[in-house]
Amino acid sequence: MKVSDLQKDLGLEVLTSKDYEDREITGCYIGDLLSWVMGRAKAGDAWITIMSNVNIAAVASLADVACVILAEGVKPDAGVAEKADSQGIIIFSSGKTSYELASLISKAL
């Protein structure tokens, strides 16, 4: 499914500018420890995390995930959205838990 479909289906709040390539989501990874994400997430994954600092933008870009979803109502720290925009990364936010998000993604894929 496309990132835009995921956003609509799951009612995700968009925190970044949305004008990027509407990528295909091919999987999902949940994690907050950045080098676990770097090592284990796959290109094209939707990455679910509660880590809100600016490093998530670089990690998402370099690990080439399709989008980032901040779960549990977590809001990004100041400057994160700008940094993500500069790297062409889309960040969403949701009040749902990581488990709820992942099970919805699993059904949608």
Next chain:
Amino acid sequence: MIKHYEISGTDFANGGEASSDFKTVLKKLGVPMDVIRKVSIAMYEAEINTIIHGHGGTCDAEIMPDRVVITFKDSGPGIKDIDLAMQEGYSTATDQIRELGFGAGMGLPNIKKYTDDMQIETSEGKGTTVILTIKL
């Protein structure tokens, strides 16, 4: 072609600038995405280590016809026991750094996993040099 980067030892909130820039360079050269991803992951881990453990240093990333060679150099505390440092889960990161999501002890294993060759030269109290090679 060689790209040179200065790696600040204090700005760990903004780490990854060199890796992000080099990714753009490789993209412009038309390097395949799966290769770029390997370079990006390995380079980012080495860059973050240079910042948080090496207290800053330099990075030289060279693109050759058949491979990319990236050298990170710092004058930090060095690594006492390389075999131990290479183990998954081993980390000396402080609580402050762990709060940012680092310190899982997975960086060096990731570098190993995503490169074709990895060399570490280190001397206690003098510094560390990490050389990554990825075939194109």
